[in-house]
Amino acid sequence: MSYKTRLDVIEEDLNKWRAGKKIYKYRRFLMPTALALLPCSIFLYGVFHNKAVFVVLGFMLAFLLFRLFPGKEDTPDTWEDRINQALLSYSPMNQDAFEKLCRTVNEKRAIEPDDVAVWLKDEKEARALFRRQRDERQRYSFTKWLDKRESDQKAECNEEDK
DSSP: OOOOOHHHHHHHHHHHHHHTOOOOTTHHHHHHHHHHHHHHHHHHHHHHTTOHHHHHHHHHHHHHHHHHSOOOTTOOSSHHHHHHHHHHTOOOSOHHHHHHHHHHHHHHTSOOHHHHHHHHHHHHHHHHHHHHHHHHHHHTGGGHHHHHHHHHHHHHHHHHHO
16 A cells, blocks of 8 residues: 555545546545444344343444544545645645645646646655655765764864964
């Protein structure tokens, strides 16, 4: 199973929005309904077969499932709202591109797919550059010995000059 970053989720939402796909609201009700069937069936089995253990087990299981899987009632209805919610909690690497996106959205008073796409491209380039620089620094980590040695020599020279 691959890990999706917030940037990946924003990109997926943007692609779905551009493709004209709809947001299906019934999915958020499907999982809790399916989960409710199990404790209900255990509870009903206990009631009809006069077994108190299954009645209690059904109640406990229902309570645990509803505590573990709370319904998300604040799920956005539109792609604009979904991307807005994702960007609200996103920490950008390219601050300038993010600021430009914010200013553009403020001026237009709307989130448009083309504006988000431009920002997404810039953000992905910044992340790729950061990864390349990080990888180059970590590639030959044994060379840090030279840096340490040179700094020690400079420190000795400074002490001798005093």
